[in-house]
Amino acid sequence: MEISQKLAISITIWTVLILVLIGGQNTELFVIMILIGLLIARELSSVYIRPSIADRLDAFIQVGIVIFVGVVMRRILSILEIL
Amino acid sequence: MEKHRLLKPEYSSKLIGILFISISLYLFLLTDHINAGLAAAFIGIFTMLIVHYPTVEEDVAVAELKSGILSYHNILEDLDLSNNGVLIPPNDNLTESRVYIPAGKMEYIPDIYDEMTVVSSGRGRTGVSLVPPGQPLLEEAKDRIEYSIEAKGIESGRECMGHLSKGMGLAKSFSFRKKDDRIRIRITLDRYEDYCENLRESSSNICTRTACPICSAYLTSASEVLSSPLKIKDFEKEKNHIKYELEEV
Numbered sequence: 001m002e003i004s005q006k007l008a009i010s011i012t013i014w015t016v017l018i019l020v021l022i023g024g025q026n027t028e029l030f031v032i033m034i035l036i037g038l039l040i041a042r043e044l045s046s047v048y049i050r051p052s053i054a055d056r057l058d059a060f061i062q063v064g065i066v067i068f069v070g071v072v073m074r075r076i077l078s079i080l081e082i083l
Numbered sequence: 084m085e086k087h088r089l090l091k092p093e094y095s096s097k098l099i100g101i102l103f104i105s106i107s108l109y110l111f112l113l114t115d116h117i118n119a120g121l122a123a124a125f126i127g128i129f130t131m132l133i134v135h136y137p138t139v140e141e142d143v144a145v146a147e148l149k150s151g152i153l154s155y156h157n158i159l160e161d162l163d164l165s166n167n168g169v170l171i172p173p174n175d176n177l178t179e180s181r182v183y184i185p186a187g188k189m190e191y192i193p194d195i196y197d198e199m200t201v202v203s204s205g206r207g208r209t210g211v212s213l214v215p216p217g218q219p220l221l222e223e224a225k226d227r228i229e230y231s232i233e234a235k236g237i238e239s240g241r242e243c244m245g246h247l248s249k250g251m252g253l254a255k256s257f258s259f260r261k262k263d264d265r266i267r268i269r270i271t272l273d274r275y276e277d278y279c280e281n282l283r284e285s286s287s288n289i290c291t292r293t294a295c296p297i298c299s300a301y302l303t304s305a306s307e308v309l310s311s312p313l314k315i316k317d318f319e320k321e322k323n324h325i326k327y328e329l330e331e332v
Contacts, residue, residue, distance in 0.1 A: 004134045005092060011133075012126050019122045030118045034125060048249050051227060056132050 003048045007057075011041055028071045035064035096134035103127030145278045152216050152295050156286040159184060159293070164211060167291045167315040169332060170306035171195060171212075173233065180218060180303045182293045183312075185210035192312055192332060217299025221307075224251060224300065232308050237261055240308035244301055253297050255323075259305060264331040266313060268301055272323045283320070290318045290325075298325060305329065 014037040022030050042057050049057070104127035110120035159165075169183045169192060176196045183195060183202065190207030203209050215221075224246040225232060232239045241259050248254045248270075255273035260266070272279055275297055282295055289295060294302055294315070306313045309331070317328035 002092065002134075005096075008096070008130045008134050011129055015122045015126055019118055022118065024116055024118050027117055027121065030121065034122075047245055050250070053133060053135075060129065060132075 003045065004053055007041060007045055007049070007053070011037060014041075028074075031064070031067055032071065035061070035068055038064055093135055096130050100127045100129075100131030103130065141274070145275070148278065148296050149282060152282065152289060152293070153286065155213065155216055155293050156289045159211075159289075162186075162211065164292065165288060166210075168293050169312050169314045170215065170302050170329075171312045172306045172310050180215055180221075180307060181212045182215045182299070182303075183210055183212045184292050189314075213293060215299045215303045216293055216296040217301070217303055220247065220251065220253065220296055220300040221303050224304070232304065234310035235308055237308065240305055243304045243308065247300055247304070253300065257301065259301075261309070265316075266305055266309070266329040266331070268305060268327040268329070270298060270301055270325040270327075272297075272325065276323045279320075279323075279325070290320070291315050294327075298327070302327060302329070 015034055018030060018033045018037070022033070038057065038061050042054075042061060045057075046054070103123045107120045107123035107127060110116045110123060114120075164184045164186060166185045166187070166189065169185070169189070171177065171181045171183055171192065173179055176194060178197055181195055183192065185207075186209040188207060189210070193202050193204040193208035193210075195202060195212045199212055202212050221243075224243050227246045227250055228239075228243060230239075232243050237259065244257050244259055248257050252273075253275065255271045257271065258267070258269045260268075279295065279297070283290065290298065292315075293299060302313065302315070311331045313329040314332045315327065316330045317326075319326040
């Protein structure tokens, strides 16, 4: 089995596990947990993956970081009672 | 037996991705399971974009590896060069590594330049200088490292060899050790074991001259990280373990 297949299976298992643990309750936490899974997968697979796959994985992580910043901003605004 | 086109990972991953995205659309539009919809959409897009194979078939790749090195072997046989090779790292005169095969007893290494293939600098300094057959493989591994490995020492060499082994799947494992001026490299082959055996049947002494592209990539990386010419002193193959002993010259 190729490393990209292993990566896809690992991320799928992680996502399903997070979905089972969090359920339909907290979407923000769910998204952040997926981002953490992506970061772990990127770090652990960095030696094994081809640069093209690494670039694609980085693109997913960048989108996740943008969402994470949005979540944090939303929290800050809600704490400051602006939102 | 050839797999059906739709069973190949590059196609099946797209089908699985489309299936998950369809499920996510159903969950978003017709139910209130937002997280489940997000999960399905994420898995679908991830599977479609990550699992891809822009590469050639393995048997074609093996044939390409063989064809290159057999040309080298034939040239060296015709020139009657049977001495052990010396791996020369880039230096003031050379922009890329070379493997030098002396014609007779080597007294010392002659000056070698980029444009020079046949080296004729007098007695004990005659031979040929070739681009190592593993250079393209090594370049691929070096592209994955964020810094130049030249003269960076044995740890950088291990990192580079890690990319060759685990990242590119050229070998199952390796070890790279240095004691005084002796360097030992041990490569344990996995999927390329048959390739190695077949190649050795037709050109057994290639291992001590330029080495095959796979071993050459390891040997050249050792020479580059140590920034020192390395002469192949000894070669041994036992089952799928390849052992090289090199000497700094």
